[in-house]
Amino acid sequence: MRKKIIAGNWKMNNSPEDSKNLVRDTMRNISFGKEKNLNVIFCPPFTSLSLVSEIIGHHKENGVFTGGQNCHWEERGAFTGEISASMLKSSGADYVILGHSERRQYFNETDEIISKKIKVALKNHLIPVFCCGEKLLERKDHRHFEIVEKQISLGLFPNFSELPEGIFPVIAYEPVWAIGTGETATPNQAQEMHFFIRSLIAKKFGNGKAASVSILYGGSCNPKNSGELFIQPDIDGGLIGGASLKPEEFIGIINSI
Ligand code: 13P
Numbered sequence: 041m042r043k044k045i046i047a048g049n050w051k052m053n054n055s056p057e058d059s060k061n062l063v064r065d066t067m068r069n070i071s072f073g074k075e076k077n078l079n080v081i082f083c084p085p086f087t088s089l090s091l092v093s094e095i096i097g098h099h100k101e102n103g104v105f106t107g108g109q110n111c112h113w114e115e116r117g118a119f120t121g122e123i124s125a126s127m128l129k130s131s132g133a134d135y136v137i138l139g140h141s142e143r144r145q146y147f148n149e150t151d152e153i154i155s156k157k158i159k160v161a162l163k164n165h166l167i168p169v170f171c172c173g174e175k176l177l178e179r180k181d182h183r184h185f186e187i188v189e190k191q192i193s194l195g196l197f198p199n200f201s202e203l204p205e206g207i208f209p210v211i212a213y214e215p216v217w218a219i220g221t222g223e224t225a226t227p228n229q230a231q232e233m234h235f236f237i238r239s240l241i242a243k244k245f246g247n248g249k250a251a252s253v254s255i256l257y258g259g260s261c262n263p264k265n266s267g268e269l270f271i272q273p274d275i276d277g278g279l280i281g282g283a284s285l286k287p288e289e290f291i292g293i294i295n296s297i
Contacts, residue, residue: 042254044270045210045277046294047081047169048284049109049137049258059088063095065287070294072102078277080294081135081169082284083107086123093132100134107135107169110143113156125157125164136161137279139171139195141216151194158199158209168209169279170196171258172237176217185236188213192240200245211237211255212279218259220281227268227275230257234274263292270297 054062063082070080080103084092093106108128112119115126128136138161139154154170161168172191174184196209203209213233215225225233234255242250257269258279269275277297283289 041077042252042276044078044297045081045254045256046078046290046297047083047107047135047137047210047212047256047277047279048290049083049140049279049281050085050284051109051142051281052085053285054084054088056088056091059084059092060095062285062287063092066290067096067099067104069287069291070104072099076103078294078297079103079105081105081107083109083135083137085109086128086131089128089131089133105134106132107137108133108166109137109140111136111138111157111161111166113153113160115160125160125166129164129166134167135169135210136166137169137171137212139191141171141173141214141219145216151191154195155198158196162199162202162204162207162209165204165207167207168196169212169256170209171212171214171279172196173214173216173219173259179215179217184215184233188233188237189240192237197244200249208252208254211253212258213237213255214258214279220260222260224260224265224269225257227272230269231272231274234272238274261293263289263296266293267296 096104111125112122138157143149158168174187238250254276256277256279261278
């Protein structure tokens with residue numbers, strides 16, 4: 041059975057001290073063992089990653105992990121300001137968010153660059169959380185399926201044939217118009233896209249693979265709307281931005297799954 045996952049993408053927020061407080065306040069209120077099939081992932085900025093990984097420590101056995109928010113596509117070298125997949129791994133991360141729309145938009149990441157990043161992440165035994173999603177105009181033009189199919193076919197699928205044993209990418213559908221806007225996809229809109237994504241995987245790699253991929257929804261998720269999203273058959277959890285910075289909201293979302 042595929043994993044349910046709630047991941048918090050803290051983006052460019054929190055000093056190490058703030059991170060410590062946030063993760064402690066959140067961890068204190070997670071009731072472990074309630075949902076055995078659930079993974080909770082904290083994705084702090086690089087500067088807090090080791091610290092947060094240390095705090096969650098032995099809770100990996102309870103399904104609590106850390107992840108990076110990005111990595112470079114090369115293993116090492118003269119890339120001032122960049123962080124490698126192996127650096128993330130050695131800072132305690134088990135996951136890495138790749139292809140986030142903010143990286144695509146502000147840092148010109150193309151599907152080809154994202155594919156290279158996925159490759160190096162997998163090589164270092166990091167589970168990629170691959171983000172895809174259409175912009176508002178693309179949805180208005182009814183091109184959302186076409187856009188997401190292209191992102192997945194070019195960014196993710198080239199790496200599917202050589203997955204390391206026991207590692208399976210996670211997909212996050214994040215419609216750009218719903219990120220940080222307070223506007224959420226309706227449960228029907230999200231389910232329809234998640235089903236489409238799962239069908240793409242089934243067509244190319246078979247029903248077995250399709251059934252085991254966790255597909256998360258992201259975009260203005262909060263404790264009020266998360267329950268009706270997570271109850272959809274193809275929505276396996278959420279990638280949470282703003283609400284993951286508030287322990288009570290993040291916990292509310294975790295409890296709604
Ligand atoms: P918000 O939850 O703040 O809309 O952000 C979603 C997101 O981008 C998570 O990666």
